[in-house]
Amino acid sequence: MKTLVLNASYEPLGVIATRRAIMLVLSGKASTIAQSGAQLHSRSLVLDAPSVVLLNQFIKVPHRRIPLTRKSALERYGHVCAYCGKYGDTLDHVIPRARGGTHTWDNVVVACLLTELTPELVVRSSRSDWGLAA
Numbered sequence: 547m548k549t550l551v552l553n554a555s556y557e558p559l560g561v562i563a564t565r566r567a568i569m570l571v572l573s574g575k576a577s578t579i580a581q582s583g584a585q586l587h588s589r590s591l592v593l594d595a596p597s598v599v600l601l602n603q604f605i606k607v608p609h610r611r612i613p614l615t616r617k618s619a620l621e622r623y624g625h626v627c628a629y630c631g632k633y634g635d636t637l638d639h640v641i642p643r644a645r646g647g648t649h650t651w652d653n654v655v656v657a658c659l660l661t662e663l664t665p666e667l668v669v670r671s672s673r674s675d676w677g678l679a680a
């Protein structure tokens with residue numbers, strides 16, 4: 547049996563074993579806000595199993611860093627080419643790695659095959675590529 551744990555701000559934090567959730571409630575760290583309808587029996591008492599508990603104190607959750615992989619980037623951008631809006635399934639570095647571009651979330655976009663093969667057709671070049679002053 548599993549229970550959803552909400553932060554005091556009602557932001558979902560995760561799913562834990564119902565027995566652990568009951569311990570949070572019994573120790574005064576959380577309150578039950580929805581019950582599953584099931585009951586847990588111990589030697590001396592019967593407890594309604596919570597399906598959702600709310601932490602009584604807000605806990606600060608550090609931002610989870612999502613590793614930059616081909617799969618995670620395609621999911622993040624929904625397979626949409628950043629240059630033409632069509633279906634894309636390759637990654638492109640906005641500042642090419644050869645020119646010092648980093649493999650980081652702020653330099654990686656999704657591109658379609660056409661955009662990858664014919665970069666001169668899309669507006670992605672730096673000013674110097676167009677013969678303009680930088």
Ligand SMILES: [Zn+2]
Nearest residue numbers: 627630658661
């Ligand atoms: Zn494209």
